[in-house]
Amino acid sequence: MTNERYAHHRYLLMTLDPVHPGAGGYRLGRVDLSIAREPGTRLPKIPGSSLHGAARSYAAYLYEKPKCAGQGQASSSNHCGDSGCPICYTFGYLKGKQMSSGVVNVFDAQILLFPVHSMLGPVWVSTPQRLREAGFDVPNGSPADCECWTTLKHTGQINLGWLMLDATGQVQIKPPDEWAKDAWNAVKDCIVLVPDSLFSHIVNSNLEVRTSVAIDPQTGAAEEGALYTYEAIPRATFLTAEVVLDDYSQKFPQNNRWENPLDVIRAGLKMMEYLGVGGMGTRGFGRIAIVGQPVEKKQEEIFKNLEAQA
Incomplete structure (x- = not known):
């Protein structure tokens, strides 16, 4: 792992279950609940915001600071904002009127190999x-x-x-x-x-398309008019996702679990192999696994590439 200010990691991910990164709301078309897509190509993707949020939540649970997950707004538990908290340092925090941005950028997971x-x-x-x-x-x-x-x-x-x-x-x-x-x-x-x-x-x-229906608790039969369909990225799809470190202060709190912010994000992504990402998690959806190790570009290589393109 790196202790540099800038670094770029590219992960290879594989879906262990169908994944439903919902687009939000009902849509007219082939299915009722569609998934997120690129506007230009119409290719499905897992948004970086979904990966970022799930990784933060799981890393917070691993560090035994669940209140440092989520948005940290007044309506819920505030983030701790502690200078010694690797979760708040890595992902940023919001505590009352105090706030700080994170030091990792998590980008959309794009389909690479589709079964x-x-x-x-x-x-x-x-x-x-x-x-x-x-x-x-x-x-x-x-x-x-x-x-x-x-x-x-x-x-x-x-x-x-x-x-x-x-x-x-x-x-x-x-x-x-x-x-x-x-x-x-x-x-x-x-x-x-x-x-x-x-x-x-x-x-x-x-794409995988599934049908569900609500059950009437009184009769135990399907409830009339409650049939709906939803789509998902199928099992065994390979995707790539990029994580960029911009550790401008380089004051990552020392602890026995992680050495730098990239360790924190990797721990969160690793937990998706068990807890998943996206919707329909209680219906057997969402698990993804990291394949191998991330391909890393260090600070010196990043700067060389930028100079070559100038």
Whole structure:
């Protein structure tokens, strides 16, 4: 772990259950309760605010300071605001008229590999550009329209749900060393790369959709007019999320549990493997796991990249 002022961590996450990062309220369309999406691509995501809030809450429980979770407003328990509290230092606090911003920025978790049923069994769909941006070694270029590249030993056509594509080439994909773990090894030979123009259609056509209904306690039967549907990012989806440290004061309180703010955020993210993130948690939704270790860029590398782009 780093003790520098600036650092950048990129996490590889895998959903252990369907995840429902709700968009809020009812929407007209295919389902009643939709999930958060990017406005431009319409690709589902887990908002950084959801990850940040859950990580803070779980880290606060681990540190046995539950009142340091939440918003800290007058209507609820105030944050402690103690200079020796790693939770308030990392995530910021609001205590009466006193406030302080946090030192970690948690960004949206973006879909990297999306599981889809095919005639060859389950495959994980992505695009070359997404993998390159996440730090994977992928051949240059991109498949043509109506074509795909695969890591499967298969030639000819392959269906991705309802969509049939021509598999025109077998490729090798190398992940960052930090992510080359069991979860990656389980899917590395079942990957299909498609053009960016098709990825959103494939993802949105293969989201998990569930139906629930309220039960009338008097009769034990379904309550009339109480049927609703909701969608979720399916189990075994891989996502990437970035965490940036901006520790301007470098006065992280010393304790026996964590050495710096990045340790705090990682502990909170790790707890999502058990307690989950997003809605419908009591219905078996929400758990995500960290795959391997985060890919780290230290302060010196960040500055070099900025100078190269200037």
